[in-house]
Amino acid sequence: MIDGCKICGVSDLDTLSFIVNHPYPPKFIGFICNYQKSPRYVDFEQLKKLLTINKNNIQFVAVLVKPSKEILEKIKNLPFDYYQLYDCTPEQIGSIKNTYDKKIITAFTIKDKTDLEKYKDFNEVTDIYLFDSKGYEKSKSFDHNLITDIKLNKKLMIAGNINYNEDLENYGKIADFIDLSGGLETSGLKDLSKIEIFLKKVKQIKNET
DSSP states (O other): OOOEEEEEOOOSHHHHHHHHTSSSOOSEEEEEOSOTTSTTBOOHHHHHHHTTSOOTTOEEEEEEESOOHHHHHHHTTSOOSEEEEESOOHHHHHHHHHHHTOEEEEEEEESSGGGGGGGGGGTTTOSEEEEEETTGGGOOOOOGGGGTTOOOSSEEEEOSSOOTTSOGGGGGGTOSEEEESGGGEETTEEOHHHHHHHHHHHHHHHHHO
């Protein structure tokens, strides 16, 4: 059953203000903190300005790909609730979790079933699992049916080229949270009209269940 959603890759104040003040806001908003290949990357000075906004009880997520100690120290006092970590070992995640006292979204990039076998190694350090595509900033797809038989004792978030206007109810059968980034964009920029439709659709699904 869908419990909420995450809008990822927010990089400008107008979009952020629209989302946090929406009558049906997402549960999470993600910010790309150190992956400079992404067009959604936000440098530290801009990040500081963005995060002065009133969060309105939304959980802010720092999206980090194999983060260095330098970036972790830079962002440690920013109002992030979760760190979403890619390409880290369980030991590295455990150290980050303990040092910075953050909840953890462990992200796995999935191409086939063998990529799913690793998740059990991260159970002790993970608060939410995220199954994403291999595309990183390119919003590629993966076969979401691969995860239908996985039994988790943690919440599951799903990403990977999901569109704002597709049949989101189907994802409720396999995940707790839907994570969109590129699916909410037009010509590489966040599209407020798509965000509006997506948030209303998530709200409708929650009401129906």
